[in-house]
Amino acid sequence: MKMETQALYIISVAAELAGMHPQTLRIYERRGLLQPARTAGGKQRRYSNADIARLRRIAELAELGMNLEGIRQVMALEILVAQLQTEVALLQDQLAHASSAHSSSASQTRYGLVPLHQSVTVFGRRPSIFDQER
Numbered sequence: 588m589k590m591e592t593q594a595l596y597i598i599s600v601a602a603e604l605a606g607m608h609p610q611t612l613r614i615y616e617r618r619g620l621l622q623p624a625r626t627a628g629g630k631q632r633r634y635s636n637a638d639i640a641r642l643r644r645i646a647e648l649a650e651l652g653m654n655l656e657g658i659r660q661v662m663a664l665e666i667l668v669a670q671l672q673t674e675v676a677l678l679q680d681q682l683a684h685a686s687s688a689h690s691s692s693a694s695q696t697r698y699g700l701v702p703l704h705q706s707v708t709v710f711g712r713r714p715s716i717f718d719q720e721r
Contacts, residue, residue: 591640594624594633601634605642612642618655620645620662 601623602609615621616632621641623632641662648658 591637592635594635594638596634596639598623598632598634601632601639601642604639606646607642615642615645615655618659620655620659 596604598609598612602612605612612621612623612632612634616623621638623634623638625632644662644665645658648661653661
């Protein structure tokens with residue numbers, strides 16, 4: 588994962604890898620779609636492989652006809668979905684671990700819903716406590 592987020596490329600190389608003009612990358616940064624790293628002096632932008640992938644995703648969404656604000660919202664939702672998927676997977680693992688620990692300690696006792704009484708209602712006739720079928 589470190590290789591994905593390590594800022595390696597200057598703007599011209601990043602633009603070439605993403606298939607865009609360097610000015611487009613500057614526009615995306617101004618609009619908040621991208622936050623490249625900066626050198627120690629803060630003068631030069633440095634782009635990572637994750638930034639290049641993000642630029643390619645922006646290009647895909649733009650080809651679908653989305654404007655920059657729509658792209659920003661879609662990408663924010665994609666990040667949220669990925670975070671929630673990670674959280675769900677973690678919770679599922681915790682649940683599986685807890686249920687396996689519980690089932691081994693409960694000596695395989697199974698608890699579930701058991702119907703107490705089943706009845707059939709016939710239209711036009713009210714069931715009585717004296718009915719033999721009960």
